[in-house]
Amino acid sequence: MSQHSVNAQGWTPAPKPGLIPLRPLGFGTILGKSFAALRHNPKVLFGFAVVVQLIVMIVVLAVVGAVAFATLSRLSTVRPGSDEWFTLYLGSMAFVGLAGLLMGLFSVAFTAIVQGIVAADVRAATLRESATLGVLWRRVRPAVWRLIGYTLLYGVAGVVAAVLIIGVPFVAIAVPTGFDGPGMVFAVLGMVGGMAGFAVLSIWVGTKLMLVPSLLVLEGAGVRAAIVRSWRLTRGRFWFAFGIVFLIGAIMYVGTQAISTIGGLITSLFGPVLNPTGSTELALGVSAIVGLVITQIIVVVLQSISSVVQATAGALVYIDCRMRYEGLDQDLMATMERRAAGYDDGTDPFRMDPARAVRAGFRPAPAAVPYPLPPGPIPGYPAPHGYAGAPAPQGYPTTPPGYPVAPPAYPTAPPSAAPAAPPPAPPAPPAPIPPAQQSPWAVPPPDEGWTAPGSDRR
Secondary structure, three states: OOOEEEOOOOEEEOOOOOOOOOOOOOHHHHHHHHHHHHHHOHHHHHHHHHHHHHHHHHHHHHHHHHHHHHHHHHHHHOOOOOHHHHHHHHHHHHHHHHHHHHHHHHHHHHHHHHHHHHHHHHHHHHOOOOOOHHHHHHHHHHHHHHHHHHHHHHHHHHHHHHHHHHHHHHHHHHHHHOOOHHHHHHHHHHHHHHHHHHHHHHHHHHHHOOOHHHHHHHOOOOHHHHHHHHHHHOOOOHHHHHHHHHHHHHHHHHHHHHHHHHHHHHHHOHHHHHOOOOOOHHHHHHHHHHHHHHHHHHHHHHHHHHHHHHHHHHHHHHHHHHHHHHOHHHHHHHHHHHHHHOOOOOOOOOOOOOOOOOOOOOOOOOOOOOOOOOOOOOOOOOOOOOOOOOOOOOOOOOOOOOOOOOOOOOOOOOOOOOOOOOOOOOOOOOOOOOOOOOOOOOOOOOOOOOOOOOOOOO
């Protein structure tokens, strides 16, 4: 990122990053920021997810319960064990199963809306924008029906694939053998193999299409275009994306099981409180209902957290793939610098640029391969040597060809011969200076007094 930006008025500091750094993201960054997004906008994300989960749970329980009551209550009008009772029972179970399937698709559709809200919130957090639920909904609303349509299409495709991969082998093996012992064994083995194959296919397709909700909301793409774009953007990033989703799912599963178990133990303590004597059936029923309600509330809260974290991870993987393959980090940086400088042209940095979009046949660049190590063990550093005499001086290098030869150096003076006789003795030192009374240069002593004239004639 640039250290500063300059506008017409002068220097402005570089904008601070939002939820994520504006560079390709690592595994730990995406994993940590997936949970940190709840702290960025907890009222919107957590509150909206909890409300949606509660609505879905109430509607599903009400519809499935009503269908089950309406169909299974007819069994009381016929004799149990008769052919008519068996026919009514199969029909009732078919209606209940169909209602459960439709309600499952209904819940998945609302889950898709939660994913769209989360994707819009991750966009706002990346650009350091404050987003309320109304702002996020205005961004998601144009893509709501595409989100629901894609989710229903994905769910129907999953059901069809399950029937073809699991049901067809079972029927194809069991029917010709008449459901006898050996044939039933092979049918069960075929069904188990089909379930394993369906699980692998679901993981592969689900990981390749995990970017579709973000593409529908942030780029405004159609369902088909979003599927194609998600398939291309995850090329070369499959195991990275799958590892993040798998690890988050494992963390949330372990946390859900642990908290649900603790909640069940706590609610079981209400039984003796509500029914201390153990003789009232009403008290037993009330304690069971209280425990069930508390457990379901805990499950709804944990499912809401899990849905938000999983959707956040999908949005962050989408941003990471676009940063790596399409230079989205440069567009985000430019947008934030323009806003920090005081002007914004309204350009959406998440809109796809056709000139830089990943195309068919794209292959990510391979990772740099390090230099191979030399064969054999790597030698260590040599032992330090002791002190030694000064090295001999090295001569100057030879003159390169083509240059004139330097003139010979001036001859040195020949060494002087030894003297024939010893040198003369040094001269004697000068005589010492006489005292001041005998020196001719001495200053005469001062007069001791004045004598008047004629005083010496006495």
